[in-house]
Amino acid sequence: MKVIGLAGWSGAGKTTLLARVIPHFLKQGLRISVIKHAHHSFDVDVPGKDSWIHRQSGAEEVLVSSGKRWALMHELRGAAEPRLPELLGKMSRVDLVVVEGFKSEPHRKIEVHRIANGKALLFPDDPAIAGIATDATLETALPVAHLDDIPAIAAMMQKFAISVEDVLAASVSEA
Numbered sequence: 295m296k297v298i299g300l301a302g303w304s305g306a307g308k309t310t311l312l313a314r315v316i317p318h319f320l321k322q323g324l325r326i327s328v329i330k331h332a333h334h335s336f337d338v339d340v341p342g343k344d345s346w347i348h349r350q351s352g353a354e355e356v357l358v359s360s361g362k363r364w365a366l367m368h369e370l371r372g373a374a375e376p377r378l379p380e381l382l383g384k385m386s387r388v389d390l391v392v393v394e395g396f397k398s399e400p401h402r403k404i405e406v407h408r409i410a411n412g413k414a415l416l417f418p419d420d421p422a423i424a425g426i427a428t429d430a431t432l433e434t435a436l437p438v439a440h441l442d443d444i445p446a447i448a449a450m451m452q453k454f455a456i457s458v459e460d461v462l463a464a465s466v467s468e469a
Contacts, residue, residue: 295385297382329382378396
């Protein structure tokens, strides 16, 4: 199982890009999963539904299952937010896990940068950034692909993806 990240400031278009890259990978026969970091409280459950009531009542985990999907919700209840390696350990094996966010984790990343966002690039300060997807013209030794060049971005993601074991090893050496 390989891991690659998409990193960038809010509004850079990470989610939009990922929604375009996933079908490209699927056409190649790859199985893709995504880990998305949220910077705020979020809910995947509907207030008033049974699973929401169970969580609100204090359940540590609630697993909802149907004939179409299942979802496991785990309440931290004041515990520290898990780091990326711990979350990767909870994922089913696939060909590629794309990590959206988790800018400070040591996995390799493709930076997503949009001129209209008005934000500085991350790559000069993050050695884990291996390439850039942007609508800007950049002078850099890093590989650069235009945001609309999905095949080139997908190829860059595959080229720089690292094994989940390497992500775990980098996390241990960082600690």
